[in-house]
Amino acid sequence: GAGVSQSPSNKVTEKGKDVELRCDPISGHTALYWYRQSLGQGLEFLIYFQGNSAPDKSGLPSDRFSAERTGGSVSTLTIQRTQQEDSAVYLCASSLELAGGRGEQFFGPGTRLTVL
Amino acid sequence: AQTVTQSQPEMSVQEAETVTLSCTYDTSENNYYLFWYKQPPSRQMILVIRQEAYKQQNATENRFSVNFQKAAKSFSLKISDSQLGDTAMYFCAFMKNQFYFGTGTSLTVIP
Numbered sequence: 285g286a287g288v289s290q291s292p293s294n295k296v297t298e299k300g301k302d303v304e305l306r307c308d309p310i311s312g313h314t315a316l317y318w319y320r321q322s323l324g325q326g327l328e329f330l331i332y333f334q335g336n337s338a339p340d341k342s343g344l345p346s347d348r349f350s351a352e353r354t355g356g357s358v359s360t361l362t363i364q365r366t367q368q369e370d371s372a373v374y375l376c377a378s379s380l381e382l383a384g385g386r387g388e389q390f391f392g393p394g395t396r397l398t399v400l
Numbered sequence: 401a402q403t404v405t406q407s408q409p410e411m412s413v414q415e416a417e418t419v420t421l422s423c424t425y426d427t428s429e430n431n432y433y434l435f436w437y438k439q440p441p442s443r444q445m446i447l448v449i450r451q452e453a454y455k456q457q458n459a460t461e462n463r464f465s466v467n468f469q470k471a472a473k474s475f476s477l478k479i480s481d482s483q484l485g486d487t488a489m490y491f492c493a494f495m496k497n498q499f500y501f502g503t504g505t506s507l508t509v510i511p
Contacts, residue, residue, distance in 0.1 A: 329498070
């Protein structure tokens with residue numbers, strides 16, 4: 285079956301440019317997460333969406349970062365005016381339910397962002 | 401806030417031997433879930449094993465088992481009969497309303 289997909293798999297951009305990263309979660313999954321993983325580091329939580337509730341944006345590192353989830357499915361993470369420190373792998377994950385559920389996250393393959 | 405600590409940044413083990421990765425967490429919650437995820441060089445995160453906090457029995461999945469000590473807030477992963485394909489980063493995660501990940505342990509299986 286189809287898993288979580290992310291595009292592009294790799295993105296190279298110049299400092300100051302805007303980038304959009306896309307995540308297609310598993311169909312029917314109500315929860316969607318974005319994480320950032322810098323080289324050799326753990327996962328840094330960025331944002332999550334749960335159903336129609338307001339997203340938890342507490343992990344976004346600055347106002348240059350934003351994310352949307354349209355129709356409860358596809359999500360786009362946008363980074364404006366990229367900086368070199370934004371270079372990382374951006375991982376998306378989805379799960380069937382959150383509170384009270386088993387909560388297993390299914391991860392996409394990630395987008396490797398390189399800001400020159 | 402919940403925190404997850406993996407105190408072993410790197411570990412190695414001989415093929416066919418057993419290795420244990422440690423994980424501790426801090427929470428005031430009573431019901432929650434704990435996970436171990438594996439991230440091989442391909443970058444794809446894969447669930448290894450899951451434990452519900454209300455279950456006393458330690459979870460087991462083939463060569464992977466956990467030692468869950470709720471009172472001590474400890475959740476270690478034991479890999480038996482290590483294989484070359486087990487070489488990866490291993491992340492411990494806590495889930496209650498949101499996921500919290502440790503910083504990972506890089507495991508290398510030596511032939």
